[in-house]
Amino acid sequence: MTVYNFSAGPAVLPKPVLEQAQKEMLDYRGSGMSVMELSHRSSEFEEIINAAELRLRDLMAIPDNYRVLFLQGGASLQFSMVPLNLTQKKKKAYYIVAGSWGKKAYTEAVKLAKTIDFQPELLASSEATVFNHIPTIEAASIDPEAAYVHLTTNNTIEGTAIYDLPDTNGVPIVADMSSNILAVRYQVSDFGLIYAGAQKNIGPAGVTIVIVRDDLLNDSPVLSAMLDYRIQAENGSLYNTPPTYGIYIARLVFDYVASLGGVDKMEEKNVEKANLLYEFIDQSDFYRNPVSVKGDRSICNIPFVTPSDELDQLFNKEALAHGFKNIKGHRSVGGMRASIYNAFPLEGVQDLLAFMKEFEERNKG
């Protein structure tokens, strides 16, 4: 049985990357050591982290005035690091909340504001309609002296995405890009800061990418060196021991994406995969995608439901038996969710469609 892994993250990785990691596990390129055993100060690891950064810069066309950091703690730690570092001079920060993770980012900011001096403000939210669309904002309502406007480019749980960035009245956009980095083409220069957990489109969990515009780096130390963008930047992500093996896998993934034609090619393939599913769901009277605005649909995470909770449960049970793993929707929303990131193969989507058709035939009223 072919296994297809629809996990929202940690997610499927390119097979050639895993094969190379397997081959090099006991001896990284003649060093006599595993990558896991390399000192982070060794020339071998220096080459790995430098190559990873260069390739990522190339893939995302990152301008020279942006720093690339390889950190730990996932997007969740960025929820605190962003305000800790970016509100030293400008004290207001706006949040667009279009999903569960965006809400967590805002909640963490509000909590932090009890200890440090800044004012997080909820700029817009679609929570009242269970995050079924991306809320719109009015540029005129944004104080141009604010530190940043925070948004999530892709809502992993709810299956929505922002493709056209809002006008923020000149205020830098800070984006959680965890679930569609390298899957959708964005212009880095449209952002002040981008962060992403690696475990969806980049590599193993435990690596966090931060791309930050030079002029936004903090001037004064923040309360912990590990949470300090400037210290991390000035130490080339080697302030302490970074997650070396994860950075190595990320480097292999970056090389692989480049070998396939880069982000534009990835986006093209992802649109093709997603459209197969959306077109089928739209013509069906049985399946339904809960996103209310078609233009807000994610091409990475595609939630759908059948006419009843009972049928959703049956679908999930039978899908698992067919080798469709982790297709169950997030525990907070139920139903099903197909996460089809860069490394997810077209054949997996085609096989899922065949199963969905067959399931519909057997179970429609």
Place this chain on the structure above:
Amino acid sequence: MTVYNFSAGPAVLPKPVLEQAQKEMLDYRGSGMSVMELSHRSSEFEEIINAAELRLRDLMAIPDNYRVLFLQGGASLQFSMVPLNLTQKKKKAYYIVAGSWGKKAYTEAVKLAKTIDFQPELLASSEATVFNHIPTIEAASIDPEAAYVHLTTNNTIEGTAIYDLPDTNGVPIVADMSSNILAVRYQVSDFGLIYAGAQKNIGPAGVTIVIVRDDLLNDSPVLSAMLDYRIQAENGSLYNTPPTYGIYIARLVFDYVASLGGVDKMEEKNVEKANLLYEFIDQSDFYRNPVSVKGDRSICNIPFVTPSDELDQLFNKEALAHGFKNIKGHRSVGGMRASIYNAFPLEGVQDLLAFMKEFEERNKG
């Protein structure tokens, strides 16, 4: 040429562990997925993290009233997390500074105390003598109402260790055990909290172990959920996506250590390896170990020097050509350092000794 990796961390890992990881890289035990691709909410990963915790509890004889957490950010992030969480009620915290890392822990505490309300105090320091011994303390000088006394059980850079814990007048000891966890037998019940970066005796960089006594967990939320011991404990280290692959390797290492006879056996072997080196250095007029008190010597990190900086440089150059990698001393102290953790083989120490003898013959005055 046999390569021996004397790196202080990331360090050598047991070969059987790497071989098993290699074998399972593309298909973890029939799942059809790599461990890197497993959802952290999957039954497969649940089994991994639970088995890792159970085995560690067994190896260290961790009492039931201690929680075991698998976190990110290394010991360096613990420098901030410890005071953030442990000073909610008791406001005073003492630091014993016997090495560069202990000094960093204290410095980070002092920095944090500018933002949150607590008083870090330097209890003792051996910095004036370049950390060449463990400073002694007077129990009577410790306020019994303090939150904790922080110490480092093994000073990686300076090559010293604390084997007999000081009397702290009833105040809980918080220990950075990064460089001798599982290498030396300690009684967990002698500590309030133990933390350790994984990259020396446990697994790949990017995993941090925290062992904390139940009653010391914070009552109120701290400023960031990711830095909150109680949130991490209540979520079984799955508040967000943990470093899954690193935890998997740690589990394999724990199993391997158990298969060899556990921590007591590791300590016995480490003492044997270290004594070979120390005895040779002590009888030599050429080599010198900079630690001034023999009882304070580390069995994990053994620094040594020749009669001159020039000879140190020559030694490092020739050693590298002989396949002795990463034996150069830390950039802050120079000379040489042999880090010989659990996974470092006796043969590597014997080969190094042969080389040291031969080098001495050729270069003595």
